[in-house]
Amino acid sequence: MRYEAPSREEDAVALLAGEAGAHVLAGGTDLLVKLRSEMIEPGMIVDIKRIAGMREIVPEAGGWRIGAGVSGAEMGEHEGLRADWPGVVEAAGLIGSTQIQGRATIAGNLCNASPAADSVPAMVAAGAMVRIVGPKGVRELPVIDVPQAPGKTALAPGEFVASVFLPPRAPHSGDCYLRFIPRSEMDIAVVGCGLWLVLDDADRVTAARVALGAVGPKVMLVEEAAEALIGRALDDAALGDLATACSKAATPMDDKRGTVDFRRHVSGVLARRAAGIAAKRAKGETA
Numbered sequence: 267m268r269y270e271a272p273s274r275e276e277d278a279v280a281l282l283a284g285e286a287g288a289h290v291l292a293g294g295t296d297l298l299v300k301l302r303s304e305m306i307e308p309g310m311i312v313d314i315k316r317i318a319g320m321r322e323i324v325p326e327a328g329g330w331r332i333g334a335g336v337s338g339a340e341m342g343e344h345e346g347l348r349a350d351w352p353g354v355v356e357a358a359g360l361i362g363s364t365q366i367q368g369r370a371t372i373a374g375n376l377c378n379a380s381p382a383a384d385s386v387p388a389m390v391a392a393g394a395m396v397r398i399v400g401p402k403g404v405r406e407l408p409v410i411d412v413p414q415a416p417g418k419t420a421l422a423p424g425e426f427v428a429s430v431f432l433p434p435r436a437p438h439s440g441d442c443y444l445r446f447i448p449r450s451e452m453d454i455a456v457v458g459c460g461l462w463l464v465l466d467d468a469d470r471v472t473a474a475r476v477a478l479g480a481v482g483p484k485v486m487l488v489e490e491a492a493e494a495l496i497g498r499a500l501d502d503a504a505l506g507d508l509a510t511a512c513s514k515a516a517t518p519m520d521d522k523r524g525t526v527d528f529r530r531h532v533s534g535v536l537a538r539r540a541a542g543i544a545a546k547r548a549k550g551e552t553a
Contacts, residue, residue, distance in 0.1 A: 267307075267308060267309060267310065267311065268285075268309065268310040268311070269310075269311050269313065270310060270311070270312050270313065271312075271313040271315070271316050272312065272314075272316065272317065273316050273317060273318075274317060275317055275399045275428060278290075278312055278314055278317060278399075278426065279399055279400055279401055279424050279425075279426075280424075281310065281312050282312055282423070282424045282425070282426060283400075283401050283423060283424030285309055285310040286309075286423075287306075287307075287308050287309055287310075288308060288309065288310040288311070288312055289306065289308040289310070289311055289312070290312055290314055290377070290426045291311050291312065291313040291314065291315075292314055292315065292320075292334050292335050292371045292373055292374045293335070293337060293369040293370045293371040293374050294369060294374075295361075295362060295366050295369050295370040295374065296374060296375075296378045297311075297374075312426075314334060314335060314426065314428075315335040317335075317428075319331075319333050319428070319429065320333040320334050320335035320336075320428070320429075321333055321335045321336060321340075322336070323336055323340070323341065323344050323347055325346070326431065327433075327434065328433075328434030329350075329431060329432050329433045329434045329435075330346070330347050330350065330351070330431070330432045331397075331429050331430075331431050332347075332372065332373075332429060332430045332431070332432065333428070333429050334371060334373035334374075334426070334427050334428055334429055334430070335371060335373075336371060336372075337367065337368055337369055337370060337371055338358035338359050338361055338367040338368075338370050338371070338372065338385075339359075339364075339367045339368045341354075341355050341358050341359075341372070342355055342358070342359050342367070347432075350432070350434075350435040351392055351432050351435065351441060352440075352441065352442075352547060353388050353391065353392070353440075353441035353442045353443040353460060353461075353462070353540075353544070354372075354385065354388045354389055354392050354394070354432060354441065354443070356388070356442075356443055357372075357384045357385045357387070357388035357389075357443035357458075357460065358370075358372050358375075358384070358385050358388075360384045360443075360445065361375055361384055361385065362452060363452050372385040372389065372430055373396070373427045373429070373430055376389070376396070376409060376412055376413070376419075376427065376430075377412070377419055377421070377426075377427055378417075379412075379413040379414070379415070379416060379417050379418055379419050379484070380416065380417075380454075381413075381416055381479060381480055381481075381482060381483055381484055381485065382454045382455045382456075382458065382479055382480035383413075383479060383485070384443070384445060384455060384458055384479070386409065386413065386460075386477075386479060386485045387443060387458045387459060387460030387477040387478060387479040387485050388441070388443035388460040388477075389409040389430065389432075389460070390408075390409050390410045390460060390475070390477035390485055390487055391441055391443070391460035391461050391462040391475045391476065391477045392432055392433070392441055392460070392462055392475075393408075393433050393462070393475060394408070394409045394430055394431060394432050394433070395407065395408055395409065395430070395431045395433075396408075396409055396412060396427045396429070396430050396431070397427070397428045397429045397430075397431065398421065398425050398426070398427055398428065399425065399426060399428045400421075400422055400424050400425030400426070401422075401423075401424040401425075402422075404428075406431075407420065409430070410477075410485065410487050412427070413484040413485060414484065415483050415484060416483055416484070436464050436473070437464075438464055438465045438466070438548050438549070439462065439463065439464040439465075439473075439548050440462070440463065440543070440544040440545060440546065440547025440548035440549075440553075441460070441461065441462040441463075441544055441547070442460070442461050442462075442540040442541075442543040442544040442547070442553070443458065443459070443460045443461075443540070444458070444459050444536045444539055444540045444543075445457065445458040445459070445479075445480075445536070446458075446532050446536060448523060454480075454523075455479055455480045456480060456523050456524045456528075456529060456532065457478070457479070457480050457481055457516075457518075457524075457529050457532040457533050457536055458478065458479035458480050458485075458536075459476070459477070459478055459479070459512070459533065459536035459537050459540050460475075460476070460477040460479075460540070461474070461475070461476050461477070461537060461540040461541055461544050462474065462475045462544060463475075463495065463541065463544050463545065463548060464548065465545060465548045465549065468499070469499055469500070469545070469549070470497060470498060470499050471495040471496050471497065471498060471499075471500065471504075472496065472497075473492075473496065474491075474492040474495045474496055475487065475492055476488045476491035476492050476508070476511075476512065476537060478512060478515065478516060478533055478537075480518070480529070481515075481516035481517060481518040481529050481530070481533055482516065482517045482518065486515060488511060488512055488515040490511040490514070490515060491508050491511040491512050491515065491537060493511075494507035494508045494510075494511045495507075495508055495541065500541055500542065500545050505538045505541060505542075506538075508534075508537050508538060508541060509533075509534030509535065509537055509538050510534060511537075512533040512534045512536075512537040513530045513531060513533050513534040514530075515533075516529060516530045516533040518530065
């Protein structure tokens, strides 16, 4: 197995395109597990962290550009990013242990294409985009469109995610990510919910995005849940309709970690709670 650490994007693309089955190394927390368990046997590992910008968080067009090699811990230490998108930062901080967070990246969490990935619902709710580099050049893709099925992405041969872009935070907006896990920490989400909303001066919701994870083959954007909130104050009726929409949209499976009925119920419960936290943040309150 070859290890390459190019310093330019075009060199990384050439390596990935020229070696069938080559794998990208960013944080490596998923890749190394697969290697050690012999789930994969790649002929080449391409480490992208030496490429300019891969380890940086920079302001761009009022939002934030996060390099593919930026760890969750580094995101948690960035005051501007925490202030604008606390839900996304919190989601990144839930990936594994403290040691894992020092390496794990949201780009890698996305490209692993697990339906239960913690950072993905939060990014989808935030309307995040990814910058993809490949043999045909550069393209932008919404985060929601990257995972296609468990373990499968929309990336073509030779392509890799170079960065994630979080858009400008709208005035009077807030986001939140919550998950349910059987243990207190270091577990995979049984249900995850990312939610973003905007409030007007009367505390009515003017815009919203609601995303669910671990309740289908990929993270889903639940438009019916957002519609249940728009134009309404977050009273019990609105929150009840939000919860109902999320429970109906969930298409989970039975396994040892949760039944279908349980996961559907929890989808609604988490959405209600996430809406309350996001609303407090939209009003500038501590949540």
